[in-house]
Amino acid sequence: MPIEFVLNGIPHRVEPRPDERFLETLRERCGVTSLKDGCSPQGQCGCCLALVDGQPKTTCAMPARVAHGKQIVTLDGLPADERQEIADCFAATAGLQCGFCIPGIALRAKAITDRDPAPTREAIAFALDLHLCRCTGYVKIIDAIELLAAVKRGATIPPACTDGRVGQPLARIGGAQTAVGERPFIDDLTAPGMLHGALTLSPHPRARVLRIDTTRARALPGVRLVATAADVPGERWVGLLYNDWPSFVAVGEEVRCVGDVLAAVAAIDRHTAREAAKLVDVTYELLRPVLDPRRALEPDAPRVNPKHENLLSRSVIRRGGANAALAASAHVVSGTWTTQRIEHLFLEPESALAEPLPDGRLRLRTQGQGIFEDRRQVASFLGLAEDKIFVELVPNGGAFGGKEDMSVQAQTALLAHLTGAPVKLTLSREESIRVHPKRHPLTMDYTVGCDAEGRLTAVSARMIGDSGAYASVGGKVLERAAGHACGPYRVPNVDVESLAVYTNNPPCGAMRGFGANQAHFAMEGCLDLLARKAGLDRWEIRWRNALAVGDTFSTGQVLEKSVGIRKTLEAVKPHYDAALRAGRAVGIACGIKNSGIGNGVEEWGKARLVVEKNGRVTLYNGFTEMGQGLLTVLVQFAVEATGLPASSFVPKVDSTFDLQCGETTGSRGTLLSGRAVLAAGAKLRADLDAGHSLAALAGRVYEGDIVIRDTTALGAPVRKIKTHTTFGYATQVVILDAKGRVERVIAAHDAGRVVNPALCSGQIEGAVHMGLGYALTEELRCENGMPVTFKLKEIGVLRARDMPVVDVILVEEPEPEGPMGAKGVGEIGLVPTAAAVASALEAFDGVRRTTLPMKDSPAARAMSVGFPLGKS
Ligand code: FES
Ligand code: FES
Secondary structure, three states: EEEEEOOOOEEEEOOOOOOOOOHHHHHHHOOOOOOOOOOOOOOOOOOOOEEEEEEEOOOOOHHHHHHHOOOOEEEHHOOOOHHHHHHOOOOOOOOOOHHHHHHHHHHHHHHHHHOEEEEEHHHHHHHHHOOOOOOOOOOHHHHHHHHHHHOOOOOOOOOOOOOOOOOOOOOOOOOHHHHHOOOOOHHHHOOOOEEEEEEEEEEOEEEEEEEEEOOHHHHOEEEEEEHHHHHOOOOOOOOOOOOOOOOOOOOEEEEEEOOOEEEEEEOOHHHHHHHHHOEEEEEEEEEEOOOOOHHHOOOOOOOOOEEOEEEEEEEEEEOOOOHHHHHHEEEEEEEEEEEOOEOOOOOOOOOEEEOOOOOOEEEEOOOOOOOHHHHHHHHHHOOOOHEEEEEEEOOOOOOOOOOOOOOOOHHHHHHEEEHOOOOOOOHHHHHHHHHHHHEEEEEEEEEEOOOOOOEEEEEEEEEEEEEEEEOOOOOHHHHHHHHHOOEOOOEEEEEEEEEEEEEOOOEEEEOOOOHHHHHHHHHHHHHHHHHHHHHHOOOHHHHEEEEEEOOOOOOOEEEEOOOHHHHHHHHHHHHHHHHHHOOOOOOEEEEEEOOOOOOOOOOOEEEEEEEEOOEEEEEEEEEOOOOHHHHHHHHHHHHHOOOOOHHHHEEEEEEEOOOOOOOOOOOHHHHHHHHHHHHHHHHHHHHOOOOOOOOOHHHHHHHHHEEEOOOOOOOOOOOOOOOOOEEEEEEEEEEEEOOOOEEEEEEEEEEOOOOOOHHHHHHHHHHHHHHHHHHHHOOOEEOEEEEOOOHHHHOOOOOHHOOOOOEEEEEEEOOOOOOOHHOOOEEEEEEHHHHHHHHHHHHHHHOOOOEEOOOHHHHOOOOOOOOOOOOO
């Protein structure tokens, strides 16, 4: 039945399907893409907000027919000056990162400030209850809304910073447009004649595929193609480190997890594609899944993956004599710490758009964390040379490690390759959760000793991690957990072993912190226990053991420079002491995290500066913008190197040049691409200094390639161990209120050199938000290999009202190998957080918690999320 409504002042008449949600009507039929789809039809992220008869409503949960007769306003329908005002407030306060959640929040900001001219921060936080942001920690979002209210009362918006020098808070490139939904994400893009893709996923964690019948799917009107393993022209098995992940599971093979792909459909619209994907008939022989990593290591356990034995990796560090040192220690503590599987829950689900070009190449628009890795794997999958794929990054709506592995790129490319038409394929929230790798659940047995003065003598640790069905980078995560087993402390005797194990659970791989978070939860817990035994204050035991230049890190690397842990300890000391004096329950934890992959991997930073005819300079680099602000920071290095203003530079990430650097991972984008940009910029500067104008240099390409080759593999028999180029350091203090709720987090972080203070503090605020969720409420529980819930609130990511005050203290301990002294801060922001919360909780109620999430705690019970819906 047709419905009529007025959208942004224009009457519309459409005929939705009976089951159609209004978000689909607005995006697919009316072409309004400022509303995003983060979770439809759950109505739990707020990305799809519109004003319906003046009231803010999430449109993904709203049946389309309900819109009949209504007045609908989206951001696009606001007067231009009002839209600009909102955009400028978010840009001026650095109130966005990836920006996927922000258009919905921006419209909410209008509603909040229309209703209340002077809302408090608490009122704003409560009004954001239907919204989720995975990046910002909400601090700067609330700043933006406060500013908008002030502007409406007559204040002036402070001009967004245009000073691009290093150390200045240059406004995020494209931030204002992203805030009001004008910057498209992949799912907002279209192409002439574009088809839509959808996938058929396995519902079973382990089963043999006996038959795949696509007859019913192909017969559905509007379907153009149904592809299966039989249609793959090249190498069907893909993977970052091992080719152990089939892009399609073939007849006769086993499915190994509930995210495995059996078929892909191309159809005239998304609904038809998804309906057809459901009509693919797969006959399975069910097999008993292996769901426990310890069971997977038993000799009679079925082999999970045909490409590798069930033990994916073993990482070992042995220095000195840990057993003898523990026996001789004045104090020894031991225990088992366990951590949970975590969902990244980036707000933008996976999406790709592939389009055959007239010259025979395939244009692939991806949101992956390594576009050249995507190109390599897709080319191999299609049986094409890499230069037959032109790959382009569309900056994504969050990733946090979850977009390192391929998700839909290969299947989308295949559908476009076979149909000869552009194809876009976007996962639903549920599909996204089933498909991409998670944070590893770990079990860690620790024994740690110290002398009578609290000086650490030895660490013995055994770790086992459930890596799920595919290798991804699971072996590297457990290697990093082992390498960070001793935290930022001087430990003379070390005996650590970590295992990554295949199971039929969802795969686990990279996630912000990459194994360091888990290890710190255990090690920092041991420090607290030792402090009590030794009769020391918890700050003091950390100070006595903190690494300094000349000390040896867990892996055996002697630290030669830029060790900022003591500066971060000093920075929090006044706050820690004041909280103790006030009788508050206070916790403390420290952190260390490598910047750069290291461990013997050759690492490249590559940049090209191209002087264009219009007087601008295109800045190409090989790493991904995913909300962390990399492209803005790179422009700042270009400004420093060339002396040109920030407005001269247009950053771009595509395969115009061969800038293969691998994944944007290991907090290394700033470190590597920053150095490459400085190198390229110096060459352009030389020509400018020689008297050439930019106009005269049009067409010139300035190259910056840097390589790091001097790191050594864990356990390699080398004379000088250097597992990592550099490390970030942190100390965090958590203060609870009288009811045991988290009231304040003080986060002191060593960034080497702060390139952009607004973006840097935003990274840490967002990471603390993620760390608090990890500590208290977040969990992706699985039963029989399948997540038990896909509901955002039950998965437990914190809402604005759940956030305490976060005070970020930026500390600088310059890194000689970093660009102008900088090192990465992408991950370390949450490395110590869970341990600091556990420390505070023990101070509150005397209970030492060793299992995450700590849902039994008063701090967790005070949160609005993380429990089955209906329980308050
Ligand atoms: S997409 Fe509608 S609330 Fe998430
Ligand atoms: S900025 Fe909110 S989800 Fe990324």
